[in-house]
Amino acid sequence: MKKSIILAILCMFVANNIGMDPSEESRNELMDLAQFMMTENAPIQEWQTTWKESISPERKDALVKMLSRKYEKSVTKDEKKVKISFKNRHISKGINVLFNVVIPRHGNASAEFIAVISGNGWNSNTEENYTLINQSFMNKYFTNSVRRFACLTTRGNDIINGDYFLTKLTNYFQVEQIQTQFDTVEQSTHKKIIYGYTPLWKQRISIEDAPMNIQIAVEENGSDNPTYMIGTPILINEY
Template identity: 40%
Template sequence: MKKFLLISLMLLAINTDTPSMDMEVSELSDIAGYITSKKMTVDSWQVTVKEQVDRKKLERVIKDLEQEYSLTVSEDENSLKYSFHNTHKRESIVEYYNVIIPKNERQNSELVGVLKGGSWDSSVKDSYQLRLEKMIEKLFTKSANKFACLTTGEDGIMGSDYFIRDFVKSFNVQQIDTQFDTVKNSMHKKLIYGYIPLWNNKITIVDKPVNLQIAVIESETGDPIYTIGTPILINEY
């Protein structure tokens, strides 16, 4: 797990393009639509929006969020973190925010918004798109960075190789590269990344565009579990 997380962070560190917001393209909806069309289940999904924000503006953001969400403040040697959660509502989509203010004033402060859920259907899709639009309109700009990921599994009938081949064909995935985990007894099998021309968000690695990562692991029963991220996976999985 740590190995794949480090790979994702390394890719992010050498990013030369900013994966800015494009409200006309919904990568998560594309992925979820493909998964459900194959009669597979969306086990979890998450969209993370990040933007560097001026400290004075963040003071106003913190005050506004305090009116709607429960606030928890934490601190370490490097930064002060304000976490906003809704502890009262039970909804199919969870929404929360983090404001991270470095103690070093020369470093940029960051606003992070997250939408996440554990299922997907037409109702969830409509609600997600509406809430994302409201989130951007209220707190972010179209220069914000958007990262999406989705996890799905299968019962082994389709097979990992078939799933990957079909996904690649359906999305016209290009610039494909695969890394295998050689650690003995590791649950992880491989990490695949590539480029989908349909999506505008991308990073560039050694002059190659990348906006797709797929992590393949094995469940306790030996069946494959896929975590699909765009433009890269930024969360531990």
């Protein structure tokens, strides 16, 4: 997604407080969101999943070597980190994949391996290819310790409009503990941000002992129909 929409209160918690219950059945959050959109005839404009996992120095070296043989590599540096990026824009038609190996330059923090899968639109072919990429990622690159973020964007129309759409969405995902933050910043395009907890997904963030794993940003776009950005456990940006 083009914008990062993370509530300030979440910034203190996201790095170390994403948890999951190993006893729960694994679900694919993006597939769940896409299925809801298809059921409601809601057009999916953009979608993205981000995978993050801390890695050992040995694993870092192995990943860089493996990816360097397959993809174009670029390196960026700043005072805090070195980022080695690998892009594959043709892994599947309509789907882009970006790999980042992020190495801290100071302190004892572990390196991090990040993969971003993204695309525009959604259909049966997209779903099939996305499923294959997910399986490949777990087989080749990640372990069960991976943290996964998913988000997609849809735009309102005569069918998907305002509170009706939000009510359908929250009911479908059995969202509990719903809270709404209205954006009062002048010239901000974000009308409001809604967040809550669904028991359908195992990843969650704890805030003052309350779980949260779904976030919805309602964005004004100059028309009568706003844009909805939906993410789990929160909306992030990893470009």
